[in-house]
Amino acid sequence: MLSYILYFYRVLTxxxxxxxxxxxxKEKNRFExxxxxxxxxxEYSVLPGVxxxxxxxxxxxxxxxxxxxxxxxxxxxxxxxxxxxxKPVCPFIKxxxxxxxxxxxxxxxxxxxx
Numbered sequence: 092m093l094s095y096i097l098y099f100y101r102v103l104t105x106x107x108x109x110x111x112x113x114x115x116x117k118e119k120n121r122f123e124x125x126x127x128x129x130x131x132x133x134e135y136s137v138l139p140g141v142x143x144x145x146x147x148x149x150x151x152x153x154x155x156x157x158x159x160x161x162x163x164x165x166x167x168x169x170x171x172x173x174x175x176x177x178k179p180v181c182p183f184i185k186x187x188x189x190x191x192x193x194x195x196x197x198x199x200x201x202x203x204x205x
Contacts (some may be wrong), residue, residue, distance in 0.1 A: 111162065111165065112124065113160050113166060120134060120136060122135070122162065122166045124161075126153055126156075129153050132146075132167050133146070140200075141199045142177055144179075144180060146181050147178045147184060162184070163184055167188070171196075171197050177197050179198070
């Protein structure tokens, strides 16, 4: 019961706090967000029951504003809501999950970042 309460708290907290809209462009296998006219992306590949997050790219103009972190949070929530697991191949995503252990529950494998 407590895990459900924590889960819904995380979903509601995210919905209230986020201003960034992240869309899943399934044709290009990537999540996309437009911020101040610039596109940031997280590329993925689809495995059975798993999304492998392979690459995160944020334009230099958006650097240092937390765009990659906010996208990572949104993408991980989307993966969790779909009932999938995540395979973090991208070094940024690996470190993000390591720093935010609440996401370890959706890891397809649990290897700490290098």
